Amino acid sequence: METWAVASICVLLGLTARWTVSLNSYSGASKAPMFGDYEAQRHWQEVTFNLPVRQWYFNTTDNDLKYWGLDYPPLTAFHSLLCAHIANLINPDWIELHKSRGYESPAHKFFMRATVIFADVLIYIPAVVVYCLYLAQGSSKTKSSALLCILLYPGLILIDNGHFQYNSVSLGLALWGVLGLGCGHDLLGSLAFTLALSYKQMELYHALPFFWYLLGKCGKLGLTGKGLILLVKISLTVLVSFALCWLPFLFDPQQTLQVIHRLFPMARGLFEDKVANVWCSLNILVKIKTLLSVDTQIYLSFGTTLLAVLPSSIKLLMKPTFWQFRLALMNSSLAFFLFSFQVHEKSILLLMSVILSAPPFVLLSMLPLLLKDNLFQPYIITSLGFIVFSLYLFSAVDRSSVDDLRLGPCCRLTGTNFLWFSFSTVVKLQFALSVLTMAGLSFMSAALEPPAKLPDLFPVLVSACACVHFLGFLLYFNLVQLTESPRSDKKKIN
Amino acid sequence: MAAPRDGTLSWFLALTLGVSLIKFLLIKAYHSTDFEVHRNWLAITHSLPVSKWYFEETSEWTLDYPPFFAWFEYGLSHIAKYFDEEMLVVQNLTYASPATILFQRLSVIFTDLVFVYAVKECCKCVQGGKRPRDILGSPSFVLAVLLLWNFGLLIVDHIHFQYNGFLFGVFLLSVARHFQGRHLEGAFLFAVLLNLKHIYLYIAPAYGIYLLRSFCLIQDNSDGSLKWRNFSFIRLAALGIIVCSVFALSFGPFLALDQLPQVLSRLFPFKRGLCHAYWAPNFWALYNAADKALSVLGIKLKLLDVAKLPKASMTGGLVQEFQHSVLPSVSPLITLICTLISVSPALFSIWHRPCGARGFLRCCVICALGSFLFGWHVHEKAILMAILPLSILAVESKDDAGVFLILATTGHLSLFPLLFTTPEFPIKILLMLLFTLYSFTSLKRLFRHGVAAGRGQGSSPAGDSEQEFGVVRLHGLVHSHDPQRYEP
Numbered sequence: 003m004e005t006w007a008v009a010s011i012c013v014l015l016g017l018t019a020r021w022t023v024s025l026n027s028y029s030g031a032s033k034a035p036m037f038g039d040y041e042a043q044r045h046w047q048e049v050t051f052n053l054p055v056r057q058w059y060f061n062t063t064d065n066d067l068k069y070w071g072l073d074y075p076p077l078t079a080f081h082s083l084l085c086a087h088i089a090n091l092i093n094p095d096w097i098e099l100h101k102s103r104g105y106e107s108p109a110h111k112f113f114m115r116a117t118v119i120f121a122d123v124l125i126y127i128p129a130v131v132v133y134c135l136y137l138a139q140g141s142s143k144t145k146s147s148a149l150l151c152i153l154l155y156p157g158l159i160l161i162d163n164g165h166f167q168y169n170s171v172s173l174g175l176a177l178w179g180v181l182g183l184g185c186g187h188d189l190l191g192s193l194a195f196t197l198a199l200s201y202k203q204m205e206l207y208h209a210l211p212f213f214w215y216l217l218g219k220c221g222k223l224g225l226t227g228k229g230l231i232l233l234v235k236i237s238l239t240v241l242v243s244f245a246l247c248w249l250p251f252l253f254d255p256q257q258t259l260q261v262i263h264r265l266f267p268m269a270r271g272l273f274e275d276k277v278a279n280v281w282c283s284l285n286i287l288v289k290i291k292t293l294l295s296v297d298t299q300i301y302l303s304f305g306t307t308l309l310a311v312l313p314s315s316i317k318l319l320m321k322p323t324f325w326q327f328r329l330a331l332m333n334s335s336l337a338f339f340l341f342s343f344q345v346h347e348k349s350i351l352l353l354m355s356v357i358l359s360a361p362p363f364v365l366l367s368m369l370p371l372l373l374k375d376n377l378f379q380p381y382i383i384t385s386l387g388f389i390v391f392s393l394y395l396f397s398a399v400d401r402s403s404v405d406d407l408r409l410g411p412c413c414r415l416t417g418t419n420f421l422w423f424s425f426s427t428v429v430k431l432q433f434a435l436s437v438l439t440m441a442g443l444s445f446m447s448a449a450l451e452p453p454a455k456l457p458d459l460f461p462v463l464v465s466a467c468a469c470v471h472f473l474g475f476l477l478y479f480n481l482v483q484l485t486e487s488p489r490s491d492k493k494k495i496n
Numbered sequence: 497m498a499a500p501r502d503g504t505l506s507w508f509l510a511l512t513l514g515v516s517l518i519k520f521l522l523i524k525a526y527h528s529t530d531f532e533v534h535r536n537w538l539a540i541t542h543s544l545p546v547s548k549w550y551f552e553e554t555s556e557w558t559l560d561y562p563p564f565f566a567w568f569e570y571g572l573s574h575i576a577k578y579f580d581e582e583m584l585v586v587q588n589l590t591y592a593s594p595a596t597i598l599f600q601r602l603s604v605i606f607t608d609l610v611f612v613y614a615v616k617e618c619c620k621c622v623q624g625g626k627r628p629r630d631i632l633g634s635p636s637f638v639l640a641v642l643l644l645w646n647f648g649l650l651i652v653d654h655i656h657f658q659y660n661g662f663l664f665g666v667f668l669l670s671v672a673r674h675f676q677g678r679h680l681e682g683a684f685l686f687a688v689l690l691n692l693k694h695i696y697l698y699i700a701p702a703y704g705i706y707l708l709r710s711f712c713l714i715q716d717n718s719d720g721s722l723k724w725r726n727f728s729f730i731r732l733a734a735l736g737i738i739v740c741s742v743f744a745l746s747f748g749p750f751l752a753l754d755q756l757p758q759v760l761s762r763l764f765p766f767k768r769g770l771c772h773a774y775w776a777p778n779f780w781a782l783y784n785a786a787d788k789a790l791s792v793l794g795i796k797l798k799l800l801d802v803a804k805l806p807k808a809s810m811t812g813g814l815v816q817e818f819q820h821s822v823l824p825s826v827s828p829l830i831t832l833i834c835t836l837i838s839v840s841p842a843l844f845s846i847w848h849r850p851c852g853a854r855g856f857l858r859c860c861v862i863c864a865l866g867s868f869l870f871g872w873h874v875h876e877k878a879i880l881m882a883i884l885p886l887s888i889l890a891v892e893s894k895d896d897a898g899v900f901l902i903l904a905t906t907g908h909l910s911l912f913p914l915l916f917t918t919p920e921f922p923i924k925i926l927l928m929l930l931f932t933l934y935s936f937t938s939l940k941r942l943f944r945h946g947v948a949a950g951r952g953q954g955s956s957p958a959g960d961s962e963q964e965f966g967v968v969r970l971h972g973l974v975h976s977h978d979p980q981r982y983e984p
Contacts, residue, residue, distance in 0.1 A: 003632065007937040014930045021922045022521035112918050119922075380521065387517040394510050 008146045009131055016153030019384065020122065020163045024115040027376040028166040034104055038375070040114065040166040041104060042070035043082065044096065050079050051086035052099040055250045059260050064099065073264045077201040077247050081171065085117050118162055118170070126174030127153065133177060137184050151392045156384035157351050157365055164377045169351050172202040179212065180331070184324050188216060188232065189239045196240050200247040203265045204349050207338040211330035214315050218322030270344055272299045276461040277347050278367040278468035279340045280306075286462060303343040310337035310476070317484055329483035336476040340469070347371050366440040367468035369447055370461035378448050385444075389437065439467060507631055508619070508640055512612050515644050516605060519654045523601045526917045527657040531600060532590050533557040534569070534657070539586040541566055542573035546749055550759050554586050560762045563746045564691040568659075572603055604653055610665030615643045617672035618888055635891040638938045642887040643668070647908045647931035648880045651924055656914050660877070663693050664884055671860070671885060675853040679711045683735050687742035694763055698867035698881060699860045701836075705843045706856040707735060766828050769873060776876040777910045778869045780831070783823065790822040831872040838866035854889065861886050876914070879907040894943040901939060905932055 030038020049058060049065055049072065058079055061067040072079055089096045096102055096110050134149040162170050175198035182191020195212050199205045216236055223229035251257040272281045272291055281303065285291055294302065314333040318326050339349055347368055365385050372381045443464050452459040536555045544552060549559055549566055559566060573584055580595035582588055619636040631637055653661050670685035686703055689696050712735070714726045750759050775781040820826070842862040846855050864881040868874055883904050890900035908928055915924050 003937050003941055007933065010933060011930060014926055014933070018518065018923065018926045018930065019521065021926060022518070022525070025521075025524040025919055109918070115919075116922075379523065383517055383520045387514070390513060391510070394506070 005135065005142055005146070008142075009135060009149060012146060012150040012153055013127055013131065015150065016127065017119070017123070019154055020119055020159055021115075023159050023163045023377075023380045023384065024119070026164055026380055028111070028114075028164065029375050031375070032106065036069075037104055038166070043166065043168070044105065044110075044114065045070045045103070046072055046079065046082040047086035047089060048097045048099060048102055050083040051090065051097050056254075056257065059251075059257070059264050067264075069103075071264065073267065074202055075200045075247070075265060076251060076261070077197060078168070081121075081168065081201070088117075089113060114166070115163065118166070118168060121168055122162070122170045122174075126170035126177070129174045129177040129181060133181055137181060151388065154384070154388055154391065156381070156388050157368060159384060160368065160372055160377055160381055161348055161351060164380055165348075165371065165375050167348065169202070169348065172198045172205055173351065175201060176205055176208055180328075183212070183215065183327065188219070188236060192216065192236050192239050193243050196243040197247070200244065207335040207342075207349065208331055210311055210315055211318060211327055211334050214318045214330065215322050215327045218319045221319075222322060267344065268300055269296065271296060272303060272343060273345060275347070276370060276458060276465045277345050278465040278472060279342075279345050280469060280473070281341075283466045283469040286466065300343060303341055307338055307341040310341050313480060314483055321486075326483060326486070329479060329486075332479050333476065333483060336472060336479065340472055340476060366443060366464055369444055369464055373447060382444070385440075436471065443467065505616070507637060508616060511640055511644050515650070516608075518650070519601075519605045519608070522650075522654045522923075523598065525655045525923070526915065526920050527592075527597070527600075527655065528914070529557070531592065531597075531657040534600060534659075535583050535591060535596065536586070536589075537561075537566065537569045538573045538576055539584045539588070541570035542576070542584045543586055547753050547755070550750070550755060550762050552586065555589055558762060560765065562691045562694050562763060563750065563759070564688065565693060568692065575599070575603075600657070601654070604657070604659060604661065607659060607662035608653070608665070611649075611661040611668070612644065612665070614665040614668035614672060615640055618643070618668055618675075621672055621675040622888065622891055633938075633941060635942060638942055639887060639891045641938070642890070642935060643884065645931060645934070646880075646884065646887075647927050648877075648883060648904075648911055650927060651911060651915060652877050652880065655920060655923075658877070660880065663689065663696075664880070666692065667696065668884065671853075671857060671888070674706075674856060679707065680734060680738060683707060684738050684742065687739045691742060691746040695878065695881070698871070698878070699863045701839060701843055702846070702856060702859040702863045705847050706850070706859065708732075709847050710850045710852070710856070711735070766872065770826055770831075772873055772875050776868065776874040776878065778871070778874055779834075780826065780870070780874075783826070784820070787820045787823045794822060828872045831870055834870035835867050838870055839863045842866075854892075857885055857889060861889070876910050879903075879910060883907050890939060891942060897939040897943060901935060904935060908932070 028038070028040040030036065030041055053062075053064055057065050059072055061071070065071070086097050092113060093109070096105055096113070130152050131149060134145050134152065138145050138148055140148075158169060158173070161167055175194050179191045179195030179198060182188065182194055184191075192212070195205070195208070199209060217233070220229040220233040220236070223232060225233075245252065248258070248261075251261050273279065273285075276282060281290065290299070290302075311334050314330045314337075318330040339345055348371070365381075365388075369381065372378060443460065447460040447464065450460075456462075532555075536557050537559055540549055540552050540559060552558065576599050577584060579599035580593050582593065583591050583596040583599070585591075619640050622635045622639055649661055649664065652658055666685055666689045670682045670689065673679070673682035673685065683703070686696070686700075690700065712728050712732045713724075714728050714731075747756065747759070750756055770780050771784060775784070839859075839862055842859045846859045851858075861882050864878070864885070868878050868882060871878075883900075886896065886900045886903060889896040891897070908931065912924065912928075915921070
């Protein structure tokens with residue numbers, strides 16, 4: 003069948019999955035007085051529509067920052083404003099100042115769900131289609147399978163269309179950035195990524211690779227000639243686009259500071275809730291959150307994050323190829339997720355954007371959040387579907403020889419020989435183990451009651467297991483990136 | 497002749513799993529009053545003795561399916577009690593707790609396994625293409641998708657709520673058995689089907705004529721005409737025993753209880769009116785519309801007296817009897833005669849010149865269409881009875897594929913009013929687009945290189961084909977042509 007037909011069918015299936023998951027409950031449904039992320043988004047529409055720009059990020063009589071104050075960069079605020087204007091045309095009650103707090107109705111739910119999917123269709127899905135069809139390698143069957151699997155990725159669907167968020171916008175824009183860089187359109191790529199960063203500050207997870215890749219590329223072209231021109235052009239593009247996005251907040255230094263203060267709430271501590279990163283897991287053994295002062299915590303996480311990201315960054319700077327760039331994206335996001343400050347479970351989504359084989363633990367780590375939102379049923383169905391289909395379409399477990407996993411150079415360098423197990427058996431075992439653990443923990447979290455002395459037992463177990471897995475992946479991807487030999491540039495895994 | 501399977505069936509499993517996952521995702525979707533209908537029947541069959549099943553009237557949704565379906569609900573009710581016992585209380589009208597919804601939806605998904613098995617059997621019967629390596633382009637694969645992912649079946653069963661998957665599974669299995677030459681099994685399955693849902697009476701004539709002609713008459717003369725001497729009474733007796741025993745099992749208890757008239761009046765409620773509340777897009781819909789138009793015109797031109805016209809409005813959404821104002825009124829007998837007239841050419845054709853199982857299937861489709869167009873109180877969901885069997889013919893013949901595409905697309909569009917809620921609106925659009933896009937591209941690809949085994953490509957060389965055209969109606973064009981000689 004023609005590629006356009008297959009791609010269309012994949013997109014339609016992805017949209018069907020999104021709309022059917024949208025039938026379910028959302029974050030904080032009927033849970034007065036604070037509700038959840040759904041109410042937060044509605045509240046931002048209310049605030050941006052009714053209040054002048056200079057009040058958006060400040061605590062005023064009309065804008066109570068404690069009730070879901072804006073804590074994303076300006077582009078989110080402008081997006082909310084746009085949605086608010088449309089909401090105003092349909093039913094002004096939805097965004098009436100103060101009175102619309104906690105507003106819930108079937109029509110409103112449909113409107114909000116529609117805004118998410120509209121953003122999906124406009125930004126994220128085209129990026130994925132272009133990426134799979136033009137940038138990925140392999141036969142058309144492989145490309146279509148990759149397209150289908152990425153579009154059916156449960157994590158994004160459950161968070162965006164279930165829990166309720168707009169991650170597809172920032173992820174989509176970041177993906178357009180990657181696409182731009184991959185096709186050689188560095189300026190457009192930089193522009194797209196700047197927009198992504200101005201939408202959600204979490205995209206900082208991906209910022210360093212962009213920076214080092216472009217810097218390295220300019221360096222390779224010669225810092226006195228073409229390289230310098232390119233560097234200037236990129237810098238101008240970035241600065242101008244930042245300026246345009248942040249324009250209303252740049253006139254008054256107080257405004258700028260306040261926005262930054264809202265984006266990076268340092269006072270909130272090393273982590274909140276149960277998240278699958280190192281600090282939360284470490285906290286089980288050593289109560290670092292209470293032992294260290296907030297300042298020390300900030301420096302500690304800053305330092306360890308930089309350290310974790312250092313090897314990959316240096317390698318990328320020395321060898322700015324697209325393949326290295328993709329690996330660095332993975333490493334950087336893993337490092338930031340594991341070590342940085344105030345990480346949320348949803349940030350895990352940032353790990354899946356480039357590489358297809360998202361491990362089951364990414365999904366599992368979101369389970370506690372999804373259970374709270376009554377999204378267990380769709381979680382099971384979509385996870386099952388995703389795992390089964392990626393296994394079927396890619397025979398993932400078969401591609402586990404040393405060469406396929408790109409550990410060849412590493413093994414040669416370190417002289418390691420997996421003597422007593424064949425490598426593929428280890429990988430298959432690991433995969434089977436992670437799926438089993440995921441199933442087991444999912445079942446326990448949903449069906450069993452934790453013991454009275456350890457009420458958070460299951461979320462903690464889930465986070466800890468996931469954290470261990472992510473550390474493993476950080477190690478693996480760092481090894482692959484660092485030991486890549488010059489000749490293996492041509493082959494690329496999809 | 498059954499064709500060998502192409503490679504392993506892993507793709508079949510993947511297709512089944514995929515559509516099942518969508519079905520699971522639709523659990524939370526809107527469900528119609530049919531949900532309450534089935535919950536009520538679960539309650540009736542579980543809580544009351546058999547003698548009261550067809551008399552129970554607490555709910556307006558009285559039992560109006562044949563006894564086997566009642567027993568089916570009875571079986572389900574024993575599993576239902578583990579989900580939520582309250583749903584089995586007859587007085588709990590419109591009871592719809594989350595556990596009830598989950599149970600009912602799961603019951604539809606799991607009974608669909610019958611349909612899955614039947615589709616597998618049908619795929620085995622379809623002749624493979626010239627390039628067996630290309631699984632995605634093989635007729636079996638295309639047929640599997642067209643049946644398993646059929647849009648109409650998905651939204652009627654898994655959103656609107658019904659058990660058509662299970663019933664069509666029995667029907668397609670019966671068809672597959674006829675293709676495989678296992679006629680007694682096919683007849684048995686059809687008898688069971690009639691006792692599960694009597695709407696399949698629409699295609700009973702096709703079965704009757706086909707079995708009589710192609711099964712009971714063992715051999716034809718050399719010129720294909722009848723050879724009465726070869727009439728096998730044994731086979732006729734076997735058929736008779738099978739059918740009669742199935743009906744005896746089904747209606748026996750009610751005959752013994754002297755309740756047969758009551759059961760029959762429940763099964764054939766002619767008081768319900770010529771058209772359903774939502775008009776099925778059939779001939780009588782046009783007839784009603786014409787009558788309405790003429791009456792409006794008549795009033796404008798002062799030819800009719802407003803006071804003398806009957807008051808009942810046909811578009812009122814109520815189900816009741818009424819008279820036509822200008823055109824002659826239509827009684828159930830008239831609809832029966834019209835139906836029989838419309839299907840008799842096809843029946844005559846398979847009697848006079850039988851063309852094996854494919855001819856029989858074609859006749860089934862025509863009977864379904866004829867009954868849909870001219871029947872009494874037809875539901876628009878009945879169009880599925882024509883679309884699903886036609887899928888089998890569509891993957892083997894280019895002409896049939898063309899008819900199928902028109903029929904399926906318009907038939908599915910006509911099902912849209914069934915889902916009128918806002919949240920389900922994008923879902924039905926997406927699923928419709930999916931099915932339509934796939935059916936068009938895959939069938940086009942199938943016949944682009946003349947891959948099909950040279951069947952049904954128009955007139956046979958001998959020039960003895962007849963072309964019959966059915967009613968050209970707003971919702972589609974139907975034509976049938978005399979199928980060529982096939983081996984049974």
